[in-house]
Amino acid sequence: MFFGVIMKIENIKIKKFRSYDHLELSFSPEVNILYGKNGTGKTNLVESLYFLALTKSFRLNNDKFLIKKNEIAATVEGNILTDVSTNYKITINEEGKRIEIDKTKVKKMSEYISRINVILFNPLDSKVINDAPAVRRRLLNVEISQLYKEYLVYLSNYDKVLKQRNTYLKVVYTNGNASKDYLNILTDKLIEYGIKIAEYRNNFINSINEYITDIYKNIFLKGELRLRYSSDFKNKSADEIREKFRELYIKEISNGKTVIGIQHDDIDFLLDGNKLKDWGSVGQIKNSIISFKLAEIIVFEKIKHEFPILILDDLFSELDKEKIENILKMLNHNVQTFITTTDIDNVNTSLFNDYKIFNVTEDGIKEA
Numbered sequence: 001m002f003f004g005v006i007m008k009i010e011n012i013k014i015k016k017f018r019s020y021d022h023l024e025l026s027f028s029p030e031v032n033i034l035y036g037k038n039g040t041g042k043t044n045l046v047e048s049l050y051f052l053a054l055t056k057s058f059r060l061n062n063d064k065f066l067i068k069k070n071e072i073a074a075t076v077e078g079n080i081l082t083d084v085s086t087n088y089k090i091t092i093n094e095e096g097k098r099i100e101i102d103k104t105k106v107k108k109m110s111e112y113i114s115r116i117n118v119i120l121f122n123p124l125d126s127k128v129i130n131d132a133p134a135v136r137r138r139l140l141n142v143e144i145s146q147l148y149k150e151y152l153v154y155l156s157n158y159d160k161v162l163k164q165r166n167t168y169l170k171v172v173y174t175n176g177n178a179s180k181d182y183l184n185i186l187t188d189k190l191i192e193y194g195i196k197i198a199e200y201r202n203n204f205i206n207s208i209n210e211y212i213t214d215i216y217k218n219i220f221l222k223g224e225l226r227l228r229y230s231s232d233f234k235n236k237s238a239d240e241i242r243e244k245f246r247e248l249y250i251k252e253i254s255n256g257k258t259v260i261g262i263q264h265d266d267i268d269f270l271l272d273g274n275k276l277k278d279w280g281s282v283g284q285i286k287n288s289i290i291s292f293k294l295a296e297i298i299v300f301e302k303i304k305h306e307f308p309i310l311i312l313d314d315l316f317s318e319l320d321k322e323k324i325e326n327i328l329k330m331l332n333h334n335v336q337t338f339i340t341t342t343d344i345d346n347v348n349t350s351l352f353n354d355y356k357i358f359n360v361t362e363d364g365i366k367e368a
């Protein structure tokens with residue numbers, strides 16, 4: 001049996017990040033429980049871990065709010081143990097971000113993002129199922145770009161070509177003499193990158209489907225959960241898509257816009273064949289998302305041969321004791337896990353070999 005590389009955050013040093021002025025913590029390699037009242041900074045702390053891994057937050061698009069109020073720069077630094085211990089450091093100020101690995105500046109973001117794997121559950125994730133398709137595509141992008149560093153490159157190439165193509169379609173509309181050859185070149189490029197991206201997404205969803213049904217059943221005890229990926233480019237050859245673009249030529253010119261492609265991709269969460277979007281209860285939706293995240297851990301291990309770090313931010317509010325227990329029992333001892341909760345009694349620590357408990361208050365974080 002193969003065991004993946006185990007990844008652990010050994011310690012973290014935070015300066016002027018969110019509500020924190022200065023904070024240093026060292027963690028258990030297995031389970032870390034952060035408990036405290038609402039608004040004390042639990043999410044801020046796990047956000048800093050996520051930020052260190054992915055260079056961005058999960059709850060906003062503008063980095064400047066990550067900097068402590070009235071300050072000009074924030075730093076998050078941590079040592080992460082895989083085969084060796086590596087120092088990662090991100091500094092943000094008004095001008096942008098500086099990213100360092102072992103004190104050396106990193107130039108390529110795609111190289112960095114695929115290094116530290118983090119899987120996070122946050123209450124906002126429950127919205128993913130009901131939100132606009134773009135939100136689900138972003139979920140796919142975040143996860144797949146951690147698995148394959150080339151993925152981000154394909155994605156940014158695709159976006160570039162899509163923009164060029166949309167602009168050029170408008171040119172063709174206003175100028176009947178515009179070169180069709182150039183449009184064909186853009187179409188071919190779009191198809192080339194798009195097919196690749198659809199393939200990554202399709203494979204990823206297929207892999208998740210291998211595990212998610214059983215995981216969901218372990219928590220909820222009934223119901224068949226599956227994901228369905230839909231895409232104009234899924235399982236299509238370049239020739240088939242080219243033909244489709246030929247059929248759509250008039251429509252595209254009059255719309256001034258590319259009408260098919262992976263920019264319309266979506267995933268459906270199906271429970272017993274019904275879309276959770278239309279039918280799901282709050283509990284079913286929450287358990288579906290957590291099942292998705294737990295399935296991802298297995299997929300990460302299979303594909304990258306690495307165990308990611310798991311963050312469960314406020315997962316247990318609104319869940320009954322039995323389901324919490326079912327989830328905790330499924331946690332893999334090789335996966336370093338961070339749990340935030342307002343109620344320490346939610347977490348049955350006798351299930352873990354090693355753990356640390358941190359008490360979070362307005363005055364800071366103390367190991368309990």
Ligand SMILES: Nc1ncnc2c1ncn2[C@@H]1O[C@H](COP(=O)(O)OP(=O)(O)O)[C@@H](O)[C@H]1O
Pocket residue numbers: 017018019020036037038039040041042043044045065066067068069
């Ligand atoms: N940039 C910031 N500077 C200072 N305080 C901040 C900043 N961003 C958020 N906060 C504060 O952090 C607190 C919320 O912390 P959070 O981690 O979400 O709490 P919880 O423990 O409920 O997860 C709020 O009081 C908020 O005002």
Ligand SMILES: [Mg+2]
Pocket residue numbers: 042043044313314
């Ligand atoms: Mg919180």
